[in-house]
Amino acid sequence: MNDREMMQLSQQLGEALRQLGATVTTAESCTGGWVAKMITDIAGSSAWFERGFVTYSNEAKQQMIGVDGATLEAHGAVSEPVVRQMALGALNAAAATWAVSVSGIAGPDGGSAQKPVGTVWFGIANDQGEVRTYLQNFPGDREAVRRQATVFALQTLWQNIRQKA
Secondary structure (H helix, E strand, C coil): CCHHHHHHHHHHHHHHHHHHCCCEEEEECCCCCHHHHHHHCCCCHHHCEEEEEECCCHHHHHHHHCCCHHHHHHHCCCCHHHHHHHHHHHHHHHCCCEEEEEEECCCCCCCCCCCCCCEEEEEEEECCCCEEEEEEECCCCHHHHHHHHHHHHHHHHHHHHHHHC
């Protein structure tokens, strides 16, 4: 997806949130704030986006959005239980309607046989207590993995919001 298409996706997401009077927050690790950047690139986004959390380190995940240290120890940062806690923690910290979380291995280092480079977990939570998680394995270099993760986060968030509308 090129930059123009990413911008269109962000506009669609913003329009859906605006129509519902809903807000969104982000909790990002491997994308380093790229999801929040795409959301806030849209004029008027302050109506549906108040804050995002770039929780790159495990310490940040614990301090900023309440991820449990025992969960990080048991499962690692790139895991379903962690993105679940990231999404719920960000949702609560921001008092938002929706949250999206991202944690992955963008590379070129850090991968393993169980979690190769390109492994990215996502969480989508809403203020109704629903949480959905998704696992993707993206090809390419660091930039490609991060871009694909950003697009997937925006698309999946938009699809979840549309299902609730």
